[in-house]
Amino acid sequence: MGYFRPAEDGQRIRAVPGEGEQVPIWILGSSLYGAQLAAMLGLPYAFASHFAPAELDHALEIYRSRFQPSEQLDKPYVMLGLNVFAAPSDAEARLLFTSLQQAFVNLRTGRPGRLPPPVEGYERGLEPMARTMLDQALSCAVVGSPDTVRQGIDAFVRRTGADELMVTAQIFDHAARIRSFEILAEAHKTLSQAA
Numbered sequence: 001m002g003y004f005r006p007a008e009d010g011q012r013i014r015a016v017p018g019e020g021e022q023v024p025i026w027i028l029g030s031s032l033y034g035a036q037l038a039a040m041l042g043l044p045y046a047f048a049s050h051f052a053p054a055e056l057d058h059a060l061e062i063y064r065s066r067f068q069p070s071e072q073l074d075k076p077y078v079m080l081g082l083n084v085f086a087a088p089s090d091a092e093a094r095l096l097f098t099s100l101q102q103a104f105v106n107l108r109t110g111r112p113g114r115l116p117p118p119v120e121g122y123e124r125g126l127e128p129m130a131r132t133m134l135d136q137a138l139s140c141a142v143v144g145s146p147d148t149v150r151q152g153i154d155a156f157v158r159r160t161g162a163d164e165l166m167v168t169a170q171i172f173d174h175a176a177r178i179r180s181f182e183i184l185a186e187a188h189k190t191l192s193q194a195a
Helices: 032-041 053-066 090-108 128-137 146-160 174-194
Strands: 027-029 045-047 078-086 141-144 164-168
Touching: 027 032, 032 045, 032 053, 045 053, 053 078, 053 128, 053 146, 078 090, 078 146, 078 174, 090 128, 090 141, 090 146, 090 174, 141 146, 146 164, 146 174
Parallel strands: 027 045, 045 078, 078 141, 078 164
Antiparallel strands: none
């Protein structure tokens, strides 16, 4: 944090660019330690719930209950990771989602690699252990049509009290990924107008 303050006499390392710019500092975490640190330092907290949701609720409780105001922030501020796979239909979005599901199974079974193309019926062929792992690791995901996405995001924000979302979509086809973000933007616009 000191690198972004104006340099002091004799300071050997300087942030260029950045020195004196008051760059906002965030704590990014996927465990309880990050929540504790962000609360103690009075910094905004970003939680990687898009791939490590197991401690999400506990981390939010720790961060919010232990938060100490700072020069940067007077009250808790949370950004949460969320997988969003949007398509014209729920079925199409679920198909796009299979790429991320495959990637997680591959990673957790010691076979990391590139993002695989979607596979029709992928979930039907999963072993129970893999299914359980995916249900846990990817529980912070909204997958579906514009209406499904709108409802899913609204429910997630209401449940968690997130101030911001960090949205990700590991979609194999680039055009489908762009379309997913367009659908998400339209859903956000509708949610904002309703609020």
